[in-house]
Amino acid sequence: MSTTNVILIIVAALIVLAVLVATGVLLARRRRVSLGRGEQEDTATGQGGGYRAGSGISLSSGGDTAVPEHPVEERTETEGQPGVGDDAAVPRESARRDIVDVPLPPSAEGESTAEAEDVSDTAPAESRPLEEPESTETPSVPEQQPPAEPESETAPSGEHTAPPEEAESSATEEVVAESTAAEPAQTETAPAESAPAEAESAGAEVEAEPIEPSTGRLERLRGRLSRSRSMFGQSVLGLLGAGDLDEDSWEEIEDTLLMADIGAATSSEIIQRLRTEVAARAVRTPEQARSLLREVLIDALGPQLSRDVQALPHGDPSDGGKPAVLLVVGVNGTGKTTTTGKLARVLVSEGRSVLLGAADTFRAAAVEQLATWGERVGAEVVRGDEGADPASVAFEAVQRGADSGVDAILVDTAGRLHTKTGLMDELGKVKRVVEKRAQVDEVLLVLDATTGQNGLAQARVFADVVDVTGIVLTKLDGTAKGGIVFQVQRELGVPVKLVGLGEGADHLAPFEPEAFVDALLE
């Protein structure tokens, strides 16, 4: 065989090898992006429900937005008064303003003017200082967008820079609540225009930040549950594993569960089941005790509940499909903005395009915070000035996202207000106004795990107003009261879908009962 033939054979073999490697990489990527449904179906187990361990944040399209059935008799804490108003700018007892009714702007298709409700501040399409979308293509890799030229600022700046105390005065309230003409101009898009100087230079590429895959995050971050682990894994397991339990020992176990914020009803059910099973299975060794406790705790977490985050679009948005719309709600300081940013990262890491709506207009810093998250993942941000009507900003965000064909629109809402309108009235209004334009697929209620009963009272109020579809429990890394997960689900009948386990950009994990309980009992 001549040297030329040998070289040709080697070259051909190398080409075949390269094609095989490229195909392998492509298949691996596809599998990761579609993890939402595929893995769920593959790994659901019969035993104890359909929980999955080590999966990523499971995404799905909305459609069934029905709030899960939750009979009132399942609620055990019916006395607590909402703590939400306490966190609003003024006492709850103060007189509430009615929401101003004005016609819908022409952009909200299909709505008759007479039926229009609450869109007091949504911008008529022609007056919106938004760029027209140039293309419906949405890059999956973060890409630097040209800075938008702000066209005009028609609203007097004084109105929007007033400190909260000033904004609470009735004079300002009148302006904020009734100035329907000026507010639309406050909203603006911030595609990357507020990006750092070096990123703004023409043609500069924004370097894509590596994002940790959501797969297996709960396991990777399990160390952050160490404070709760000492309650369950050491105290409860220590007692249970000691064998021959007398009444005092059972009481001690129940007290420990209560201290971990698991709730009276759930802990007494768990104790009941443990007592029965300990006798029936003749539990003697610590290993048997651990396996029993594990099983009972997992069952109490409702492993059969769907924890998909409905953040996938309805059809292909670049071809007439509709983006998924998610509202992130909760009181001030629970971690709404951080969660919105972390979730945007998850979506972007899975090749989805995202638009962020900064409807938390109470604090300018909150808007800036969200804009920074947007920059980091290459997501466009629709924002309003401090004090702008949150419903107006939310509407603009949904309008803009639908026009530009993004996959998902995440709207961060306010936990406090400038006006004397009740926080819940305002939130209800945000949802209704958004629904004039699009279906809301997911309402994520963000709760701070460290606030215990107060958080639970807040949750109830929010659930009554906006039909919460999922809970995000943040700051679980900072509490020994991880049992709040059990109680929140039971009280609301809504699944905990995500958990916050730190301030880091990727410290948002899917909530998986099995992995969670394993982390507690480690």
Ligand SMILES: Nc1nc2c(ncn2[C@@H]2O[C@H](COP(=O)(O)OP(=O)(O)OP(=O)(O)O)[C@@H](O)[C@H]2O)c(=O)[nH]1
């Ligand atoms: N340790 C810990 N801190 C968190 C977590 N999530 C959020 N935080 C922190 O909580 C603080 C408040 O978070 P934000 O996202 O600003 O809360 P918010 O609800 O948007 O607050 P407002 O914008 O004031 O309404 C920030 O310092 C976050 O870094 C978490 O899971 N763990």
